[in-house]
Amino acid sequence: ILSLDYVEQAGQQTHNPLATLPPNNVSKTTTMNRETRKAEFKKGVDTLEGRRRRTETTLSIRKNKKDEGLAKRRMLSSVPTATVLGGTISTTAMTGSDTSTAKRYTADDIPHLMSQLRQPNINDDQLLGAVRGFRRLLSVEKNVPVDEVLEIGALPAFVQMLQPGINSAVQFEAAWALTNIASTDKTYVIVDAGAIQPLINLLTSPDATVREQCAWCLGNISGDSAPLRDAVLSAGGMQPLLQNISQPENKSLLSNSVWALSNLCRGKPRPPLGSISSALPVIKKLLHVGSLLDDKADLLWSLSYISDGDDANIQAVIDAGVVETLVDILGQDNSALVTPALRTIGNLVSGSDAQTEFCLEAGLMPKMKLLINHEKKNVRKEAAWVLSNIAAGTPAQIGQVLSSGRMQDVLNLSLNAVWEIRKECIWVLSNIASGGSDEQVASLVSLGAIHSLVTVLDMNDTKMTIVALEALESILEVGDKQGHEYVAFLDESNGISAIESLQEHESEQVYNKALEIIEKFLGVDEEEEENLAPKVDGDTFSFGVNPAKLCPTNDNVMQHATFNFAAI
Numbered sequence: 001i002l003s004l005d006y007v008e009q010a011g012q013q014t015h016n017p018l019a020t021l022p023p024n025n026v027s028k029t030t031t032m033n034r035e036t037r038k039a040e041f042k043k044g045v046d047t048l049e050g051r052r053r054r055t056e057t058t059l060s061i062r063k064n065k066k067d068e069g070l071a072k073r074r075m076l077s078s079v080p081t082a083t084v085l086g087g088t089i090s091t092t093a094m095t096g097s098d099t100s101t102a103k104r105y106t107a108d109d110i111p112h113l114m115s116q117l118r119q120p121n122i123n124d125d126q127l128l129g130a131v132r133g134f135r136r137l138l139s140v141e142k143n144v145p146v147d148e149v150l151e152i153g154a155l156p157a158f159v160q161m162l163q164p165g166i167n168s169a170v171q172f173e174a175a176w177a178l179t180n181i182a183s184t185d186k187t188y189v190i191v192d193a194g195a196i197q198p199l200i201n202l203l204t205s206p207d208a209t210v211r212e213q214c215a216w217c218l219g220n221i222s223g224d225s226a227p228l229r230d231a232v233l234s235a236g237g238m239q240p241l242l243q244n245i246s247q248p249e250n251k252s253l254l255s256n257s258v259w260a261l262s263n264l265c266r267g268k269p270r271p272p273l274g275s276i277s278s279a280l281p282v283i284k285k286l287l288h289v290g291s292l293l294d295d296k297a298d299l300l301w302s303l304s305y306i307s308d309g310d311d312a313n314i315q316a317v318i319d320a321g322v323v324e325t326l327v328d329i330l331g332q333d334n335s336a337l338v339t340p341a342l343r344t345i346g347n348l349v350s351g352s353d354a355q356t357e358f359c360l361e362a363g364l365m366p367k368m369k370l371l372i373n374h375e376k377k378n379v380r381k382e383a384a385w386v387l388s389n390i391a392a393g394t395p396a397q398i399g400q401v402l403s404s405g406r407m408q409d410v411l412n413l414s415l416n417a418v419w420e421i422r423k424e425c426i427w428v429l430s431n432i433a434s435g436g437s438d439e440q441v442a443s444l445v446s447l448g449a450i451h452s453l454v455t456v457l458d459m460n461d462t463k464m465t466i467v468a469l470e471a472l473e474s475i476l477e478v479g480d481k482q483g484h485e486y487v488a489f490l491d492e493s494n495g496i497s498a499i500e501s502l503q504e505h506e507s508e509q510v511y512n513k514a515l516e517i518i519e520k521f522l523g524v525d526e527e528e529e530e531n532l533a534p535k536v537d538g539d540t541f542s543f544g545v546n547p548a549k550l551c552p553t554n555d556n557v558m559q560h561a562t563f564n565f566a567a568i
Contacts, residue, residue: 219260384424
C-alpha cells in the first residue's frame with residue numbers, strides 16, 4: 001500500500017551525483033581512436049595512424065536508424081501480446097490494459113491522478129488505476145507531459161512501486177512509465193530517484209512482462225550516457241540481464257534484453273572490458289543458426305562495441321570464437337546484419353598483425369570482393385576502411401590486398417565516389433605505398449595510383465592532403481631507388497604543378513612536405529645547375545646564356561650578355 005507519507009519521504013532522497021553530469025547521448029557522441037600501426041611498415045603521416053579505429057564522428061552507417069532511433073525506445077499505448085516459448089506467463093498487466101474504450105488522459109488529469117496516489121489507504125485496484133493513468137499520459141506519441149508529471153512529484157511514487165511485495169501489474173505499469181521518462185532528456189532524474197537498483201532486482205521477477213519492461217527501462221538509461229551506463233553496470237545489471245537472454249521466457253523478452261545489452265556495451269569512454277566480457281559467450285551462442293532470436297542485429301552491434309577498444313578487447317572477441325560466424329554473415333544479403341558484422345571485423349583488423357591474420361585465415365578477403373561494390377554506400381566505405389587496415393599490416397598482408405582482385409575497384413572509388421569513400425580508398429593506397437615492398441609499390445603505380453593521389457591535393461582537407469603527399473613521397477623514393485620514371489608519371493597527372501602550388505597552402509605542415517618533395521625529387525639536376533653557374537671572363541661574369549637567345553642580332557642591339565662590375 002502506497003500512502004502520502006511515503007511520497008513525501010521519498011521526495012527527500014539523497015541527491016545522486018550522476019545528476020550533475022549533463023546528458024550525453026552515447027549513440028551520437030564518440031571520439032576518433034587511431035591505433036598503433038607497426039612503425040616499420042609506416043613511413044607516412046604518423047606512425048600511430050596507419051591502422052585506424054573507426055571514428056564515429058565520420059560514420060553515418062548506423063546514425064539514422066540505430067543511433068537516432070534505437071538508442072532509446074518509447075513504449076506507446078498499444079501493448080503487444082507476448083509470445084510464449086515454454087510454460088505460461090502472467091499477462092495480467094498486459095491484457096486489457098489499453099482498449100479502444102479506455103479513458104484518454106490529458107495533462108489536465110495530472111492533479112486528479114496525483115490526488116489518487118495521495119489517498120491514505122489506497123488499495124491495489126486504485127493504485128493500479130492511478131499509475132496506469134500516468135503511464136497512458138506518458139505513452140502518447142506527441143507532446144508528452146513529462147515535465148508536468150515530474151513537477152507534481154509522481155516520480156518517487158513510481159520508484160516505490162518497484163519494491164518487493166507490490167502487485168506485479170502495478171510494477172509493470174510503473175516500469176513502463178519510467179521507461180518512457182527515460183526515453184526523454186530527463187533520464188538522469190530516474191537515476192536520482194534511486195530507480196536503477198529496484199529495476200535490476202525486478203529482472204528476476206517471476207513475471208516475464210515485468211522483467212521485460214525493466215530490461216527496456218535499463219536499456220534506455222544505459223543508452224543515455226556513459227556515466228548512466230556505468231551506473232547500471234556498477235549496480236550489477238549485466239548478470240541478471242544475461243540470465244534473461246540465456247533463458248528467455250518469450251521472444252519479446254529476449255529481443256528487448258538483447259537490445260538493452262547492446263546499450264550496456266556501447267559508448268565512449270568505453271566500459272571496462274571486465275564489466276562486459278561475460279556477454280561474449282552468450283552472444284556467441286545466440287549467433288548460431290536456429291537460436292530463438294529472429295533479429296541478430298543488436299547482438300552484432302554489441303560485438304562491434306566490445307571490439308572497439310585496445311588489443312585486449314580485440315583478443316577477447318577473437319577468443320570468443322565468433323570470427324568465422326562474422327565472416328559468414330558478410331556474405332549474406334542483409335545489410336542490417338552485414339553492417340555491424342563488417343564494423344566488428346574492421347575493429348579486429350585494426351589490431352595487431354596476428355589479429356589481422358586471424359581474420360584473413362577465416363576467409364575474409366573473398367568477402368571483400370563483394371563488399372567493396374555493395375549497393376549500400378556506407379558498406380562500401382566500411383569495406384574500404386577494412387582494406388586500409390589490412391594494408392597497414394605486413395608485406396604478406398599487403399600482398400593479399402593487391403591480389404584480391406578489388407584494387408581496380410578501390411582506385412575507381414578513389415576517383416569517382418563521394419568524398420567519405422574516396423578518403424578511405426586513399427588510405428588504402430597510402431598504406432600500401434608506405435608499408436609495401438618496392439615490388440608492391442611498383443604494382444600499385446602500374447594500376448594508376450599516382451593519379452588518384454594527385455586528385456586529393458587540391459581538396460579542402462588538410463589531413464588527406466598530407467596523407468597523399470606522404471604516399472607520393474614514398475612512391476618517388478621507390479622510383480629513385482629502382483630507376484623508374486615516376487616523376488614523369490607524376491607530371492602526366494599534373495602532380496608537379498599541384499605540389500608546387502601547395503607551397504602557398506595555409507598549413508605549414510603541407511607547405512613543408514610539398515617543399516621537401518620538390519627539393520628531393522623535382523629540383524633541377526646537376527647538369528642544369530652547371531649551365532646556370534656564372535662563368536668568369538676577366539673582370540666580367542657571363543651566366544652561360546646564349547645572347548642570341550636573349551636578343552635578336554641587329555646593329556642597334558647589344559651583342560653580348562655580359563656585365564662588368566670592375567668599373568663600379
